[in-house]
Amino acid sequence: MSVGNEQIVGYWVEHEIDLAIDWSEAHERCWRCGYKAELEQCPVVPAALGGTDTADNLVLLCGRCRREAPSHQDPQYLWRWLRATSVSSYDTxxxxxxxxxxxxxxxxxxxxxxxxxxxxxxxxxxxxxxxxxxxxxxxxxxxxxxxxxxxxxxxxxxxxxxxxxxxxxxxxx
Ligand SMILES: [Zn+2]
Structure with missing residues (x-):
């Protein structure tokens, strides 16, 4: 069964992950570049490396940021990349x-x-x-x-x- 984007936002809002995105807009803006976009569900740990298709293993990114995201079995790298490169000023x-x-x-x-x-x-x-x-x-x-x-x-x-x-x-x- 697939997870909805709202569920993913709901899950992470409660887990206090420190990202630049404003959570009230996290369902419509990329968590990395902050642009309004068609958001894709990006696994923290890829399915091929054992990652699950559940909210606790998914973040929302635009297609372009998703292609730049790390695909590694250790989840720390995705989070590290997201914190280091995400921006709080929109559309720049x-x-x-x-x-x-x-x-x-x-x-x-x-x-x-x-x-x-x-x-x-x-x-x-x-x-x-x-x-x-x-x-x-x-x-x-x-x-x-x-x-x-x-x-x-x-x-x-x-x-x-x-x-x-x-x-x-x-x-x-
Ligand atoms: Zn993006």
Missing amino acids: YWTMRGWKEFEVIFGRKPLECFKEAEIDHRSLNAECRALAADEFAKTVIHFGEGRLNPSTIACVIAEIEKKLADRHGIELP
């Missing part, structure tokens, strides 16, 4: 991942070179937001993913940065 996680991916791809932090140029931080943020819509229009979400992946977000950041650099006469490395 994957953008932050895109920001980090930019550093991996380009070997520097985005917009770093604007710091020395003494451009007002707030007006730069506003310019970024204004450019974002056009730049997001040049991307496409992978089939079945629901939202852009971090490397695509990194490309968007790179394009925005390029436009801002042109506009303010800044040379990018």
Whole structure:
């Protein structure tokens, strides 16, 4: 017999596991990235390694986080990963991942070179937001993913940065 998502939330609410998710929204938001998503039941210990299909062995994650979750026979790793990587600020996680991916791809932090140029931080943020819509229009979400992946977000950041650099006469490395 399968367990409902509400039962899983109900079980863990009573077990005081210290996660970033607000329990009142834990039935509709991923326990890891905090985004509203179609939630999947992710086993703490996989069935193939002896895990049961009961609330005490299930957590609720979006498809993407589920694919990144550890699959190990020792339950401590899933919990450790969840506590270390889950976020309490909603709807920013994957953008932050895109920001980090930019550093991996380009070997520097985005917009770093604007710091020395003494451009007002707030007006730069506003310019970024204004450019974002056009730049997001040049991307496409992978089939079945629901939202852009971090490397695509990194490309968007790179394009925005390029436009801002042109506009303010800044040379990018
Ligand atoms: Zn997620």
